[in-house]
Amino acid sequence: MKFRLLPALLILLAMAVTIRLGFWQLDRAHQKEAIQARIERFESAAPQTVTKTPIAAQSIEYHRVRAYGRFMPERVVYLDNRPYRDQPGFYVVMPLQLADGGYVLVNRGWLPRNADVRTAMAPYTTPSGDMWIEGIARADASRAFELGQGGSAAHQSIRQNLDVAAYAAESGLSLQPFVIQQTNDSGDTLVRDWPAPTLGVERNYGYMFQWWAMAVAALGFGLYAARRAATKPI
Known part of the structure; x- marks a missing residue:
């Protein structure tokens, strides 16, 4: 040829x-x-306690964790466009002030959107005082498609996405570099039917x-x- x-x-x-x-x-x-x-192995592992000692997100992601502290409702962030069973709503993300002085963000659960007023939040409760929070460590509080840049978390409670490092810089809180996806019930009416990780x-x-x-x-x-x-x- x-x-x-x-x-x-x-x-x-x-x-x-x-x-x-x-x-x-x-x-x-x-x-x-x-x-x-790794996810399947961590499902049966004992939960790791989160304190103010920094933990790398890569080493703890998908691990069962627990943390003891009190919520900071004045710094809540609502992540928009998080549907649940075809109903629009928000994820409620709130810093937890740890008992030893550190901080970690907690994705507390899902909240339905008000059909008439987008910025009017449905009622939910925030426990006062120190309590145990249990959940799964995640690198972020979930990501949604976003055009452009999100607003400042320090001045805007409703956002499309929330970067942990950016929020730490804006708020001045010494946050752990991951988010706890809460799984235990704290009597707040929020939905925690978390979707399984899709790889x-x-x-x-x-x-x-x-x-x-x-x-x-x-x-x-x-x-x-x-x-x-x-x-x-x-």
Whole structure:
């Protein structure tokens, strides 16, 4: 067969790129499987007590935790566009002042939105005094699609998203770099039917096969083109 240099190089380049992207998706799938195994292992582990001693978010995420302190309702943040069973609502995120002097953000639960006045919050209660909060450590209080930048958490209680580090800088609180997704009942009427973490491993495997199928298709096209060129009359 006669091969033309430029078309052959382009086909080889296409194959190299698509094969590499396939392996990248395979690596992402393996990473997510490791996270899933970690989540399942932590489900049966004893909860870790959170104090003012800093804990890296990467080392504690998805771990069961507990913290003892009192809520700071004056610094509440409502995360908008958090639906529950097709009903619009908010996540109620509030700092917890730990008994030893530290702080940690707590995603207390879901609150329905007022159908008539968006900024009018449905009634809920905040326990006073020190209490135990139990939950799951998460890197953030959930992320929703956002156009542009959110407002300042120090001056705006309703936000689309909340970055822990940014909130710590705005509020001046020495926060732990993660959020506790509360699971225990504190008699406040908030909903804590938390969705299970969706890692999307199946999508990564699907993309992997798609990239590798494109590599095979590029090879097949190259061989077909070369055969046509070889049998073409001069």
